[in-house]
Amino acid sequence: MAWSRKSAMFAALAIALYLLGLVLRNQQLVTVAVVLLSFLTYAAFRTTHADVASSGRRIDDAEADAGIQLQTIVAMRKLSSARVFEDGEIDVVLRIQNRSTLSKVLEVRDRVPEVMRIKKGANYVLMELGGRKETEIAYTIEAPLRGFYTIGPVCVRVQDAFGLFHNEREIHLYDDFLVFPKMEDIKDALIKSRVPKIFTGAVNIRNPGEGTNFYNLREYIPGDPMKKVNWKAWARSGKMMVNEFERDAVSDIILIIDSRGISETGPVSRNSLVYSTRAAASLAQYFLSRRDSVGLVTYGDEIVSVDRDTGKKQLYVILTKLAGAMAKGNTPLKVVTNRILPHINRGSPIIIMSPLEDDPTIMDAVRDLRARNFDVTILSPSSLEFEFDARRLDRTGYEVLKTERDILISELRGLGANVMDWEPDMMLVTALAGARGF
């Protein structure tokens, strides 16, 4: 049984008045004190007292000491979904059963993660629950941010009518759910690999082969099918010419996410890491839908990678990793590239999502990638913009840092990387198009 602040104040007042009454020999004060103490005692009596020491119970029986009023309460919870995307909703139904024959007035609070918003209903209910009855508490939560979350425990409280004492118990009922980053629909990422793989796919790679997009004209070689003959070109040049097409193939796409501590600079829901994970999720979905093989690397305090693979299962593996990406540590990009370069095919497109801050190895890392003929695209959500929008950076500071950032981006472009200074409100498709120079 726990005391509320009110009961503590009442008790303190009663004791003070009692002692003062004795000192001043004032029966009036003593009477008030006695009435106050009687009032408190009766309220405590009604709240069901269960003291371990006084009842001589063993400490192992502490569960029973939560009071008989709470032992008979049972909770069960059901979620509408265990996986949602950002801004998605989850319906929660909490069933509370009173297995006792006596009616109870209960306060029930189903603990939801702090960032979640209650969209409909309430997770905090004050109720009168009759004997051997059950009730359902239904509410809807909205998940605004990616991550792993847990609903629970269920806190049940019984208190006296005056709010002086209460018995409280946590029912250890937990339900986990996952919030994936929000995805944007990408129509064309404009990223093509120069490295063919043996399987044909939906992606044009910049090599001649079987495909649908025109690549170039060449002279006829015996064995070429007649349907490839370009009659107009033959007539014009006098030589038998055939059309060549770009080879459609599966390519390896590597997504690298910077999840260092610095990537979370800015507001909780508007920072580089949030944008990067959303971009990575959208790109992964897009490439996987083209039957590409997509791999993911996140680096912060450690390097976490998801091996390249294809298919819907791979999308969920990537989304799960993205949901759990935490802004921690300060691993340089160079360490990441050194670690992964031996394992990826030369020429594969690499998309790096990083705020490009506080990492002196960025230039070296990109130079290395370019030297090995990787097609490097850098999407850089600008934390300067987040900070400036949140008015945490003054105009002068912003201008200086912006200039420094522009210089770095120009240098990276000079190495042949496609870099986009991604401003907060720019759509991913636009940012990608900008990065590729369209």
Place this chain on the structure above:
Amino acid sequence: MADAPKVEGASDTAHLYEGKTIRSSAPSRKKAAGRLKSSTEIPVDAIPEIHVPSWIESFFGGPIVSSMKFLPANNTVSTLQMASGGVLILLTFLTFVITPVTGTAWFSLANAVGIPILGGILHIVILAVGAVGGIYGIFQRDQRALLISYVALILVTLRFAGSKVEFGLNLLPEGEIAQKFLLILYALFLVMYFELTSGIIRFSMLDTSIRTGEVYVMGEGKIIRQYHRAIGITPLVAGAVALLTLLINLIVPAIVGIFDSVQAARLSESVELTSVYGVALGTAFVFTIIAGAFAINLPLRIQQMQEGRSN
């Protein structure tokens, strides 16, 4: 205070910023350099908003009175306000009639400065502060005013009484039992005043939470009925216990009288037993019995018995 951060297109996550610190990792040195100004003045937004608790808040572990704004009173709150107002008027009257100015600090002070009437005026003023503060607190639902009223109503009773029960008006009963009944009635009104006024704040908070969707209430009528029942029963029980305690100077001689009438007569004439120390003895007796009931876990056993019976 710095302006709230302007965040465009963040309607879906706007609630995340309410009352929360915007998180950020350590700023880079470059950024720090960018922020550096020639003046050494600390930017306003660089100072986090911290609520420094007052000494009294620190003492009690938090704010004593919340500054929550309530929505207009609902039926329950209005009823409680009316009841509290009635109890306060009766309490003020009872306090006035049973609390003489003699023995109070202001009475001594007024006599010392040679203006005896000042003591009486001060006495009335303190009582008026208690009453007016209480009425204001009840109808404005202002916890500070209620707190002032509590203090004033207790302060006015602080007097050296020399174990005698004295009343402010001479027309009050002389009989011991009647006097004690009157004292208990006064004490009950005081406690009920505390309870009803705190009930106003509690139910206003609950009502505001219900209407803002923070809390959902199932069976509101039954919960309020339970409170009303408790308001009716608890003072009766508390009054009965207090009566037992105060009448110990009659109960003890009556019990002893079964065995020895002479001793009983001596006890009934004992100055100690009829004084405030007799009340202390009574308190010790009664509350030892109550402590015993708690020690054997009687409330739990009663409830188990009730459950068993209904099974």
